[in-house]
Amino acid sequence: MDGLLFWHRFQFGFTATFHYLFPQLTMGLALMIVIFKGLALARGEERYNEAARFWIRIFGLTFGVGVVTGIPLEFQFGTNWARFSRDAGGVIGQTLAMEGMFAFFLESTFLGLLVWGERRLGPKLHAATALALFLGSWLSGFFIVATNAFMQHPVGHRVLADGSLQLVDFWAFLMNPWGLVQYAHTMTGAVVTGSFVVAAVGAFWTLQGVHAAQARLYLKAGVIAGFLGACAAAFPTGDLNGKQVARHQPVALAAMEGRWKSGRYAEVNLIGQPDVARQRLDNPVRLPGVLSFIAYGSFSSDVKGLEDFPKDTWPTELELLYYGFHIMVGLGTLFIGLMGLGALLLRGGRLERARPLLWCIMLAFPFPFIANSAGWMVAELGRQPWTVFGLLRTSAGTSALVHPGQTVFTILGFAGLYLVLGLLYLFLVSREVAHGPKGH
């Protein structure tokens, strides 16, 4: 890969990964807040409002960082991927522009009311505000995934003589079947992040022996939502995603599993390190037939290896793609186990006394962030070497006149800025957790 392409990809990948740490939490928390506000209305108990108030404070902070780190991504389509924007902008510009008009205005209007307006609005309107924010943030996610879905599986377009893409079917583009499956999977991933964070704070306060009533509520809500979310992330949404990749991007599936040779009874590798130069997997621990079953529903199905595809269509970062996939699936499986165990112990309040499990739940909160990031790496690296799968090559999408002297400068700028931003965010969130549910 030439230097220019590398730096453009590095910058977009870095800023996108950092950004997505925040929206996955806000989208997950938005659902939790709606649940708390709904319970407060239905049962009329103040403890649900208190819980909502605490999480709205965390939501507000997270949302703020999500907004400012999202702006660079919108800009970078043009600054770093000018030829891609020129050729695909007429299509993907639709969903990006719709996100602004339909989602961002909704969110920005109701955020202030949600954070500061409880007293002025009264219980019902305040709950409605939480619902509006939930809708806005999930709608925003939809438009972004719809944009990405076009890049994964282009539909509703035609290719002009100069190679650029033009929209010909708006509804086919917006309701891309790939996107609907990907959206369901992405959102369940966000629910996992949000619920794990809620449960972790509950576990932390329980272990500390403070704010017992609120801690119990967070634990219960987080564990139940976390268990349901983790299950849905694996089945049906993760499963459907896998089948969709097998059907439309078989070369990506082969690379995700480090599979060079084709054949029946294809195995899943639990562990193993791909050696790309020698085209083999070191230290593999195999489950034969499982990949065939996941991809095509039968243990004996033939799963193609990379050997069956032209080498210039192989994903370019096979190692990262392979690890991204295995980290996502491995963590996803652990999440089901951890929250399943927690859910079993909820009955009779045994969870609050199970200190080892509380420790695990408390320490588990970073892992959904890792799993979500890994999942996006699978989607984005699996798509390589294309920006629009099968149509536009990544190497032909960069801003050709922007040289590495400029990109390295901006990458260093982002590195410094995001380090400070991340530290400030952690500092402020830790203060909120330390102050407890009543605030300060």
Next chain:
Amino acid sequence: MEMLWFWMVSVVVALYAVMDGFDFGAGALHLFVARTDTERREVLGAIGPLWDGNEVWLLAGGGLLFLGFPRVLAAGFSGFYLAMFMVIWTLILRGISIEFRSHVSDRLWRAFWDGGFALSSTLMPVLLGAALGNVVRGVPLDGSGFFNIPLFTHWGVGNPVGILDWYTLLTGLLVLATLTAHGALFLAWKTTGAVHRRCLAAARPLWAVVAVIALLATFATARVNPDVYARLPHAPLAWAGMALFLAGLGTVAAGLWKGRPLLAFLGSGAFIVGILAATAACVWPVMLRSTIDPAFSLSALNANAGSYGMRSGLVWWALAFPVVIAYFAMLFRIHRGKVRAAGDGEGY
């Protein structure tokens, strides 16, 4: 259809300038017009419920440009690479300065974010104005449809051009002065007491400066891009725009004279919309002018995304736009009247 889209993009850009403009003006001024913590919270309280939504107009405009004229967005954003990231970083600083300030009541913490808010709010109008200047002056677009220029070259307007030269600095100063004056009127309208008095006192000299720089920029534009005025006789909308900005200026003067800040604020909004509308009408259909050869210029006619895409976009945009206006109407209604500084935990 191309013309409609050209005007949709222009309208959204103008809305951004008017709406986020008063946020920037408030930020650029707040160190001077609000001295105590309570006064600064008054300023933040005035823009607090609005600034986030105002900023979305920038993304909405960028989205429309991307959808309707992808070639223009691709060429402009990559061509102004470094300046674009200055815009991005400035917006990040502005956003977190407002959001993080209220979370800790320490004096130094708040002073730090007040400084960040002022710095970013001062820098952003200069960058926006320089961008406008670059669009009017033109950029070295060649047959590839792309260009990439440094931040500055010889500070003159001839090739090789840079993002900053005497002309784009002048337009940058024009926008800084205008938005600061605009923000002063907004704050004068929304606040009481000392902040209100200081803003009114600042508004008069600020508007005098705006009038002088606007006059200078008008003459400078004739030198830098004579095409602009060559189109004037054939562009009725440009006359309408000029009438609007003169009327706006008059309204500002009348509002200040009679001590009616809301009237003056509406006048300054009209002034901003008028200038941008006149400029847009005079450059139509060119969106990015080439300094090498007019044939290489990117225009609404040769750089659009095709009629189907623009038609689809128009349909949903026409549905969304009234809803967005309703959001803003609701926000202004909920937060009508003068602000008071929020107590701890009740606002910014």
